[in-house]
Amino acid sequence: MNKTRFLSVLNEAHRLVGERLTAGDCAIDATMGNGNDTLFLARCVGPTGYVYGFDIQVEALEHTRERLLREGVALDHVVLTVESHEYMEGIIPVPRHGQATAIMFNLGFLPGGERSLITLTHTTLRALDAALRLLCSGGILTIVIYPGHPGGDDESVAICTWAAQLPQSSYQVISYQFLNVSTEPPYLIAVYKNL
Numbered sequence: 001m002n003k004t005r006f007l008s009v010l011n012e013a014h015r016l017v018g019e020r021l022t023a024g025d026c027a028i029d030a031t032m033g034n035g036n037d038t039l040f041l042a043r044c045v046g047p048t049g050y051v052y053g054f055d056i057q058v059e060a061l062e063h064t065r066e067r068l069l070r071e072g073v074a075l076d077h078v079v080l081t082v083e084s085h086e087y088m089e090g091i092i093p094v095p096r097h098g099q100a101t102a103i104m105f106n107l108g109f110l111p112g113g114e115r116s117l118i119t120l121t122h123t124t125l126r127a128l129d130a131a132l133r134l135l136c137s138g139g140i141l142t143i144v145i146y147p148g149h150p151g152g153d154d155e156s157v158a159i160c161t162w163a164a165q166l167p168q169s170s171y172q173v174i175s176y177q178f179l180n181v182s183t184e185p186p187y188l189i190a191v192y193k194n195l
Helices: 002-018 038-050 058-070 085-092 121-134 153-165
Strands: 027-028 052-055 078-082 098-107 135-145 171-176 187-193
Touching: 002 038, 002 098, 002 135, 002 187, 027 038, 038 052, 038 058, 038 078, 038 098, 052 058, 058 078, 085 121, 098 121, 121 135, 121 153, 121 171, 135 153, 153 187
Parallel strands: 027 052, 027 098, 052 078, 098 135
Antiparallel strands: 135 187, 171 187
């Protein structure tokens, strides 16, 4: 049952992003993990688009690269970087600033990896601010949040506060979550940048 809830949140993030992305677009995976979102984004933008992926762990980059290659995705339009997402604005070429149609965050820790290496509230908030500057008008930012692990609850509260303070004149913010679950399941916040 936990697996179903987990997949539902990720599937909803993919559905919302898939409604915005088209071939040739620019997209960012701010937390590569095992490459699920990177692969999804690469398929959406196709060989004429660009995907930038970030993670602090070499293991995540290797898993992502292997997954893309297994799935037949050409790496000439996918740029994978071992670096914190808080620095993505300095790594993505300036001509692509304000051009990303979709940016995805999947917070927490690397599934199957070291559970003590988690996303941190202060770096995540800096990354989210950068993401808004990198996002194009009409673009979408998705954040899958996991409050159920040590540090996850604080990060969850901080992100909700950050999202609630975004000006309605510039952004629309939605939340997708389970209300009838006794545990602390993951949930989704999506931010749309107004035209």
